[in-house]
Amino acid sequence: MIRVLSARRDRVVFIGGLLTAVLLAFMLTCSAARAASWPPAGFTEGPADQNTSFPDTEATDVSVYAPLPSSFPAHPAACDYLHFLRIKHIGGPQNPSDASKILIAQPGILEGASPFYEIGADMVTRAYNERHSYIEFWAVDRRPNCLEDLNGILLERQTHNLHDLID
8 A cells, every 4th residue: 555645745655564653753854854964863874785686776774773662572682673775876865855755665464675675776766767856765674574584594695505595
């Protein structure tokens, strides 16, 4: 489901999900206050591990500390952070407040932010090529993804042995 919010002339397009509330609140604040720097206090941004099918885009992993309530059962510290994949044009503004539009998406029940990479990068590329517009696409990672065991994947990347992936 796609809902368009009229925060500032439809600058933010929202696609499903509860965890995007933190991001949406941030974007509405930025639209009104035009944040001076990026990333803001409490946010960190680093490179994302993505493919290079879209050379005119840049993907980064943005995280914000948002601890689970104290009533929540014991969990890894990583679960106290929300992550989203930020995809922007390489020539676009560093500060997302200066982007023409920001599309925010949250995946369904069984996937993380990565499946949105192709769609997001394609949209960012097409917006620039067809309209000379710098848009951004943010894909929110589901918090339960912090519980995934990625050891096999990481080992396979080092050894290039598919048996390491499944053993």
